[in-house]
Amino acid sequence: MASTNAQLAAVFERMAEIEQILGDNPFRVNAFSKAARVVGDLAQDVAQIGPDMEKLMQIEGIGKGIAQRICEFLTTGKIKEHDELLKKVPKGLPGLLEVPGLGPKTVALLWKHAGIEDVEGLKEKLKQGDELAHLPGMGAKKLENLRKSLLFAETAHVRVRIGQALPVAVWLVEQLRKVKGVERADYAGSLRRGKETIGDIDLLVGAEEGVAEGVSGAFIQLRLVTEVLARGPTKSSVRMDLSGEGDGPIVQADLRIVGVESYGAALLYFTGSKEFNVALRQRAIDRGWRLNEYGLFDGKRMVAGGTEEEVFKKLGLPWLPPEMREDRGELALAEKGKLPALIELKDIRAELHAHTTASDGRWSVRELALAAVERGFHTVAVTDHSKSQVIANGLSEQRLQEHIEEVRRVARELKGTITVLAGSEVDILADGSLDYPDSLLKELDVVVAAPHGGLSQEPAKATARLIRAIENPYVTILAHPTGRLIGRREGLSPDMKEVIAAAARRGVALELNANSWRLDLRDTHARMAIDAGVKLAINTDAHGPGDLDQLVYGVLTARRAGVTKQDVINCMPRAALAKWVKATRGN
Numbered sequence: 001m002a003s004t005n006a007q008l009a010a011v012f013e014r015m016a017e018i019e020q021i022l023g024d025n026p027f028r029v030n031a032f033s034k035a036a037r038v039v040g041d042l043a044q045d046v047a048q049i050g051p052d053m054e055k056l057m058q059i060e061g062i063g064k065g066i067a068q069r070i071c072e073f074l075t076t077g078k079i080k081e082h083d084e085l086l087k088k089v090p091k092g093l094p095g096l097l098e099v100p101g102l103g104p105k106t107v108a109l110l111w112k113h114a115g116i117e118d119v120e121g122l123k124e125k126l127k128q129g130d131e132l133a134h135l136p137g138m139g140a141k142k143l144e145n146l147r148k149s150l151l152f153a154e155t156a157h158v159r160v161r162i163g164q165a166l167p168v169a170v171w172l173v174e175q176l177r178k179v180k181g182v183e184r185a186d187y188a189g190s191l192r193r194g195k196e197t198i199g200d201i202d203l204l205v206g207a208e209e210g211v212a213e214g215v216s217g218a219f220i221q222l223r224l225v226t227e228v229l230a231r232g233p234t235k236s237s238v239r240m241d242l243s244g245e246g247d248g249p250i251v252q253a254d255l256r257i258v259g260v261e262s263y264g265a266a267l268l269y270f271t272g273s274k275e276f277n278v279a280l281r282q283r284a285i286d287r288g289w290r291l292n293e294y295g296l297f298d299g300k301r302m303v304a305g306g307t308e309e310e311v312f313k314k315l316g317l318p319w320l321p322p323e324m325r326e327d328r329g330e331l332a333l334a335e336k337g338k339l340p341a342l343i344e345l346k347d348i349r350a351e352l353h354a355h356t357t358a359s360d361g362r363w364s365v366r367e368l369a370l371a372a373v374e375r376g377f378h379t380v381a382v383t384d385h386s387k388s389q390v391i392a393n394g395l396s397e398q399r400l401q402e403h404i405e406e407v408r409r410v411a412r413e414l415k416g417t418i419t420v421l422a423g424s425e426v427d428i429l430a431d432g433s434l435d436y437p438d439s440l441l442k443e444l445d446v447v448v449a450a451p452h453g454g455l456s457q458e459p460a461k462a463t464a465r466l467i468r469a470i471e472n473p474y475v476t477i478l479a480h481p482t483g484r485l486i487g488r489r490e491g492l493s494p495d496m497k498e499v500i501a502a503a504a505r506r507g508v509a510l511e512l513n514a515n516s517w518r519l520d521l522r523d524t525h526a527r528m529a530i531d532a533g534v535k536l537a538i539n540t541d542a543h544g545p546g547d548l549d550q551l552v553y554g555v556l557t558a559r560r561a562g563v564t565k566q567d568v569i570n571c572m573p574r575a576a577l578a579k580w581v582k583a584t585r586g587n
């Protein structure tokens with residue numbers, strides 16, 4: 001059941017919508033939608049405040065009329081006026097306002113002149129042909145847009161992988177920063193928080209006054225934009241084709257333009273998460289202040305707003321990394337000055353899971369090693385697939401023996417530059433046994449054990465399977481433990497607590513596979529692992545040129561888990577890592 005605040009906000013919202021469609025009192029529309037916003041954003045529970053006119057009217061933004069209606073709701077559980085408004089329009093009508101491109105005037109028109117009472121009715125009419133084109137202000141173009149909107153609404157729940165959205169967002173920000181009058185530009189939302197999937201791209205621009213027209217104009221004309229949903233002085237929304245080639249995925253991108261004096265407060269607000277915002281706003285309220293996307297206010301006076309640092313500082317906090325802003329205890333840590341020093345991309349100095357042309361990679365051992373040198377790494381492990389991975393050209397025992405020789409040859413050649421370790425990504429078979437005998441695993445420097453087939457196994461079997469693999473004395477790293485592919489394959493659901501406990505006992509590292517399809521361990525599991533004292537390995541599972549760039553997604557996910565460089569073996573200095581790898585084997 002939703003909170004009283006949320007229920008009440010929904011009632012006011014509905015009242016505003018119906019008034020909008022009826023269209024005879026714009027004042028009431030504004031009053032109700034404001035009430036919805038204020039109540040919805042209220043940190044205090046209105047039910048706790050109770051039906052007390054005086055107290056309610058003390059709330060910023062609530063006047064007498066709204067306070068009366070809140071009292072009525074708190075005493076009777078409803079607002080009579082709301083029920084009366086509901087009787088004036090068909091039940092499904094307000095739902096039409098959610099369709100992009102449909103405003104209250106058009107909804108009223110569709111209802112009164114075409115008998116359309118809900119979204120289904122509209123879809124039906126659109127299927128029948130262009131009958132609606134005769135209505136004033138409709139036209140063929142608008143109808144076509146409506147068809148697209150409705151189709152999009154059916155697929156809009158699709159979230160995209162961070163690997164698809166982040167490069168585009170970086171490019172978008174570059175473009176926006178070039179526009180005349182733009183002083184600051186960033187991406188915000190879940191993308192800035194480094195979430196594994198993204199609902200939409202939130203962009204923010206801080207600009208001088210009077211340039212918004214030019215900024216929104218440049219925005220809607222960008223390559224990749226397939227459709228303009230809205231354009232205004234403070235907010236514009238478009239749809240973009242992330243592939244740039246007309247075959248999707250399509251996501252929405254929202255651009256907000258604010259004055260530079262509010263930029264920090266807006267960046268804070270639109271970065272979220274919503275839960276974090278609520279908690280932070282409460283902190284402001286506790287100090288007798290008010291925090292919103294325009295700034296931190298003491299009455300009407302702005303106390304901070306230009307930068308995030310400034311707002312945090314006034315609230316007695318250090319700047320919090322966006323990846324931690326999820327209201328999972330980070331505010332308490334920040335308060336005590338105990339925020340972890342999160343890992344950074346530059347801290348990673350080794351790749352411990354990579355493939356070559358010996359199995360399904362696209363580069364030779366030497367090319368892989370040189371790519372690692374190029375990135376500034378001091379160590380790379382060559383870990384081609386094992387024999388059961390037939391599709392991936394997995395190595396037979398004989399071929400692995402020869403491959404080890406080849407790796408050792410390159411290792412000697414590059415000794416002064418980089419440590420090249422001979423390894424294998426050895427398959428964990430369904431029963432938890434490994435794809436090579438111990439006598440062969442013993443020959444390797446690094447054994448990366450990973451599940452591939454049998455990924456729809458039931459949880460108890462999966463747990464036993466992974467634990468058995470961890471307990472093999474030659475295993476160094478358990479790679480992509482669930483085998484999930486985001487949005488495609490769920491993978492195993494083992495009892496992570498048990499798997500982590502087994503890794504802790506054996507001193508085996510758990511991989512956080514950085515490939516944006518995988519991000520496996522996921523953030524919450526990575527957190528559990530480090531809390532149990534288990535080391536992580538952040539690897540890209542590189543198969544060829546460009547793949548090492550996936551590292552950024554692994555690092556973002558690790559940061560969401562509160563991981564520091566001390567938790568990650570890929571951050572160890574060269575000699576220390578060599579020693580750690582040796583020590584883990586044969587236990």
Ligand code: DGT
Nearest residue numbers: 189190198199200202269270271272273274277278
């Ligand atoms: P997404 O797009 O589903 O991946 O997730 P977000 O976090 O990017 O969410 P989005 O795009 O709906 O909104 C962006 C940020 O704006 C969100 O993280 C926090 C802020 N925000 C949006 N709506 C609300 C709200 O109703 N209340 C508060 N406090 N903050 C909000």
Ligand code: CA
Nearest residue numbers: 189190200202
């Ligand atoms: Ca978003």
Ligand code: CA
Nearest residue numbers: 200201202254
């Ligand atoms: Ca958004």
